[in-house]
Amino acid sequence: MTHAAWLLPALPALAAVLGLFAGTRVAGGPAVPALAGTGVAFVVSLLLLGAVEGSPATVHESAVAWTPIGGQTLHVGTRVDGLVAVVAVMVCVVALLVQVYSTAYMAGDPRYSVYAAEVSLFTAAMLLVVVASNLFELLVGWELMGLCSYLLVGHYWQTEGARAAAVKAFVTTRFGDAAFLIGIFVVGGHAGSFEIGDVVRSPGSHGAVLTAGAVLLLGGVIGKSAQFPLHVWLPDAMAGPTPISALIHAATMVAAGIFVVARLYPVFLAAPVALTVLGIIACITMLGAALVALAEDDLKRVLAWSTVSQLAYMAAGLAVRGWTAGIYHLLTHAAFKALLFLAAGSVLRTVGTNLMSEMGGLRRAMPVTFVTALVGAAALAGLPPFAGAFSKDGILDAAHERGGALGTAVYAVGLATVLVTAAYVTRMVVRTFLGDYRGNAQTRLHESPLVMTAPLVLLATAAVGLGLPVLPDGWGVARWLDAPLGTTELHVAAGGVALSTGLVLLAGAAVYALWRRNPAADPVAVLGRARRPLAAAFGVDAFYDRAIVRPLHALARGVLRVDDGGLDAAVEGSGATASGLGGGLRRLQNGNVQAYASGLVIAVLALVIGVSLAVAR
Amino acid sequence: MHLSMALLLSALLFGVGVYGVLARRNAIALLMAVELMLNAANLDLVAFDAWFKDTLHAGQVFALFVVVVAAAEVGVGLAIVLAVFRLRETVAVDELRQLADVDPVVRVDADS
Numbered sequence: 001m002t003h004a005a006w007l008l009p010a011l012p013a014l015a016a017v018l019g020l021f022a023g024t025r026v027a028g029g030p031a032v033p034a035l036a037g038t039g040v041a042f043v044v045s046l047l048l049l050g051a052v053e054g055s056p057a058t059v060h061e062s063a064v065a066w067t068p069i070g071g072q073t074l075h076v077g078t079r080v081d082g083l084v085a086v087v088a089v090m091v092c093v094v095a096l097l098v099q100v101y102s103t104a105y106m107a108g109d110p111r112y113s114v115y116a117a118e119v120s121l122f123t124a125a126m127l128l129v130v131v132a133s134n135l136f137e138l139l140v141g142w143e144l145m146g147l148c149s150y151l152l153v154g155h156y157w158q159t160e161g162a163r164a165a166a167v168k169a170f171v172t173t174r175f176g177d178a179a180f181l182i183g184i185f186v187v188g189g190h191a192g193s194f195e196i197g198d199v200v201r202s203p204g205s206h207g208a209v210l211t212a213g214a215v216l217l218l219g220g221v222i223g224k225s226a227q228f229p230l231h232v233w234l235p236d237a238m239a240g241p242t243p244i245s246a247l248i249h250a251a252t253m254v255a256a257g258i259f260v261v262a263r264l265y266p267v268f269l270a271a272p273v274a275l276t277v278l279g280i281i282a283c284i285t286m287l288g289a290a291l292v293a294l295a296e297d298d299l300k301r302v303l304a305w306s307t308v309s310q311l312a313y314m315a316a317g318l319a320v321r322g323w324t325a326g327i328y329h330l331l332t333h334a335a336f337k338a339l340l341f342l343a344a345g346s347v348l349r350t351v352g353t354n355l356m357s358e359m360g361g362l363r364r365a366m367p368v369t370f371v372t373a374l375v376g377a378a379a380l381a382g383l384p385p386f387a388g389a390f391s392k393d394g395i396l397d398a399a400h401e402r403g404g405a406l407g408t409a410v411y412a413v414g415l416a417t418v419l420v421t422a423a424y425v426t427r428m429v430v431r432t433f434l435g436d437y438r439g440n441a442q443t444r445l446h447e448s449p450l451v452m453t454a455p456l457v458l459l460a461t462a463a464v465g466l467g468l469p470v471l472p473d474g475w476g477v478a479r480w481l482d483a484p485l486g487t488t489e490l491h492v493a494a495g496g497v498a499l500s501t502g503l504v505l506l507a508g509a510a511v512y513a514l515w516r517r518n519p520a521a522d523p524v525a526v527l528g529r530a531r532r533p534l535a536a537a538f539g540v541d542a543f544y545d546r547a548i549v550r551p552l553h554a555l556a557r558g559v560l561r562v563d564d565g566g567l568d569a570a571v572e573g574s575g576a577t578a579s580g581l582g583g584g585l586r587r588l589q590n591g592n593v594q595a596y597a598s599g600l601v602i603a604v605l606a607l608v609i610g611v612s613l614a615v616a617r
Numbered sequence: 618m619h620l621s622m623a624l625l626l627s628a629l630l631f632g633v634g635v636y637g638v639l640a641r642r643n644a645i646a647l648l649m650a651v652e653l654m655l656n657a658a659n660l661d662l663v664a665f666d667a668w669f670k671d672t673l674h675a676g677q678v679f680a681l682f683v684v685v686v687a688a689a690e691v692g693v694g695l696a697i698v699l700a701v702f703r704l705r706e707t708v709a710v711d712e713l714r715q716l717a718d719v720d721p722v723v724r725v726d727a728d729s
Contacts, residue, residue, distance in 0.1 A: 586718045589716075589717060590718075591713075591717025591718075592710075592714060592717075593713075594710060594711065597639055
C-alpha cells in the first residue's frame with residue numbers, strides 16, 4: 001500500500017489539470033473532478049494510515065532516479081512513515097470538506113471552475129510536501145503552495161484589497177523562502193545528500209554549518225507558518241473566499257512550516273541554537289497575536305490572528321522538544337480551526353459583513369452553525385474534553401519538563417496566552433451569536449444549506465473526537481506517531497489541565513460578565529486606550545510600510561527617474577541628433593543629376609587646389 | 618609644336634565638356650559632353666606619349682582603350698536614354714527626379 005503514496009499528490013493534481021482545461025465541459029460541472037480527485041486521495045490516505053498503524057517508526061521509501069546533479073543522483077519518490085500518514089489524512093479530510101462546502105458557498109461564482117481546480121492544486125502541492133522523499137521535491141510543493149495561495153487569496157481580483165493581499169502573501173512568504181532555499185543547500189551539502197532519509201539519519205557533528213542551515217530553514221518556516229516577524233500576510237489573506245481561509249489555516253500552507261520542522265527534526269535537535277530561536281519567535285508570536293485578536297472587530301481576522309497564535313504554540317512545542325505534542329496540536333488545530341472558519345463563512349454569507357459589531361443574536365437564526373462554532377471555540381480556548389485542551393496542555397507540559405530559561409519562558413507565556421485566548425474566544429462568541437442582532441441585513445436571517453452545515457458537524461465531531469484517544473493511557477496518537485530520539489513523550493497531567501481550565505474559565509467568565517453589564521457594547525472597550533495599539537497589531541504593518549515599502553517605492557521612483565531622464569534621454573538624444581544631422585544631408589539628394597555632378601566638380605577642384613597649395617609650400 | 622599647346626587645347630575641350638555636363642538639359646547632349654571630356658583626356662595621353670618619346674607608346678595604347686570603353690559607354694547610355702524617352706516622353710535630365718528623397722522617412726522609435 002505504501003508504494004501507492006505517490007497517488008496522494010498525483011490525483012488532486014490530475015483533478016486540477018482536468019478542472020483548469022476542461023472544468024466547464026465535464027459532465028456534472030467543475031465540482032466533479034475536484035471532489036473525485038480529493039475524495040480518492042482521501043481514501044488512499046486512510047489506507048496509508050492503516051498500513052502504518054502500530055509500526056510508525058518503519059519508513060517506507062520508494063523512489064526513482066530522476067537526474068544526476070553534481071556527482072550524485074536526484075531521486076523523486078515518496079517517503080512514508082507515521083507522521084506522513086497522519087498529516088496526509090488531516091490534509092485530505094480538510095480539503096475534501098472544503099471542496100464539499102465550496103459547492104454551496106461559491107455557488108453562482110463565475111470563476112468557480114478555476115477556483116475548484118486551484119483548490120485541488122493547492123491540496124496536491126501540500127500532499128507533495130508531505131510525501132516528498134527529497135528536499136528539492138519538497139521545495140517544488142512548497143513553492144507551488146506559494147503560487148496557489150497567491151491565486152486563491154486574489155480570487156476576488158476585481159477588488160483592490162484582494163490584489164494587495166495576494167501580492168503581500170506571495171512576497172512575504174517568498175522572502176522566507178529565499179532563506180529556505182539556501183538552508184536546503186547548506187543542510188543538504190552538510191549531509192552530502194538531498195534525500196530526506198540521509199539528511200535526518202546523520203545530522204553529524206553539532207557544527208556551525210548545521211546550525212546556520214537549520215536557522216536558514218527556519219526562515220522559510222516562519223514565512224509559511226506566519227510567525228513573527230513574517231506573520232503580516234496571514235490576517236490580510238482573509239481577503240480571499242472563506243473556505244480558502246479554512247484550507248490555508250487548517251490543512252495547507254501554514255501547516256507546511258510546522259510539518260517541515262517535524263520532518264527534519266533530527267537536524268534541528270543537532271542545532272540547539274535553531275530550536276532556541278524558534279522558541280523565542282514562538283513566545284513573541286503566541287502572546288502578541290492573541291492580544292491583537294482581542295481587539296480585532298473583523299470576525300475572520302480574529303480567527304486569522306488566533307491561527308498565528310496557535311501556530312506559535314506548535315512551534316513552541318517543537319522548540320521545547322515536545323515533538324508529539326506539537327504534531328498533536330497541529331492535528332487538533334486543523335479540526336477546530338477549519339470548523340471555525342467554515343462556521344464563520346456560514347455566518348458571513350448570511351449577514352453579508354465581516355464585522356462583529358454588525359452581528360449578534362445569530363444563535364436563534366443559525367442553530368447548527370452556533371452549536372458547531374461553540375464546539376470549535378471551546379476547543380480553541382482549550383476547554384476539556386475538547387481536543388485543543390489536551391494538545392495545548394501537552395505542549396505546556398513539555399515546556400515545563402524541558403525547564404531552563406527557554407522552557408520556563410514558553411511555559412509562562414503559554415499560560416498567559418491561554419488566558420488571553422479564552423478572553424478573545426468568549427468575546428467572539430458573545431459578539432457574534434448572543435445578545436440582539438445589531439446589523440441591518442435586508443433579507444431574513446436563515447441557516448445555511450445542508451452541504452455547508454454537514455462539514456461543520458463532521459469537523460465538530462473531529463474536534464471532540466480527537467481529544468478522546470488521549471484519555472485512556474494508550475496515548476492514542478502514539479500508535480501513529482514515532483517521536484525522534486531525544487524528544488519528550490506526550491504527557492497530559494491532570495494538574496496541568498486543571499490549571500489551564502481554571503484560567504480559561506476565569507477569563508471567559510470575566511469577559512462574559514463584562515458583556516452582560518452592557519450587551520450592546522464591545523467587552524474589550526474596558527481596555528480603554530490600551531486597545532489602540534492592539535487594534536493596530538502593534539504597528540508592525542505600519543513599521544514595515546515605513547521601513548521597507550516606502551523606501552523601496554522611493555528607490556523605484558528614483559530608478560525610474562534615472563531611466564527616463566538619463567538612459568532613455570541619452571538613447572533618444574543620440575537618435576534625434578542623428579536624425580537632425582541626416583535631415584540636413586537629405587536636402588542634397590534632390591534628384592537632379594546635374595546638381596550631383598556640380599558637387600563632384602567643385603569637390604575635385606577644391607581637392608586639386610588644396611593639394612597643389614600644400615605641395616607648393 | 619610645344620606640349621603646352623596640346624595641353625591647352627585639351628583643357629579647353631575638357632572645360633567645354635564639363636560645361637555641357639553641368640548646364641545642358643538634353644540627355645543626348647550630356648552624353649556628347651561626356652564624350653568631349655573623354656577625348657580631352659585622350660589628347661593628353663597622346664601628347665605626353667609623343668613628348669616623352671615613350672618606346673612602348675603606352676599613352677597611345679591607353680587612348681585606344683579609352684576609345685573602346687567610351688564606345689561601349691555611349692552604347693549603354695543611348696540605350697538608357699531611349700528607354701527613358703519611351704517611358705517618360707522626355708529626355709530633359711532636370712525633369713527626371715524620381716530618385717529624389719522627398720517623402721520624410723518614418724521614424725521608428727519608442728514614442729511612435
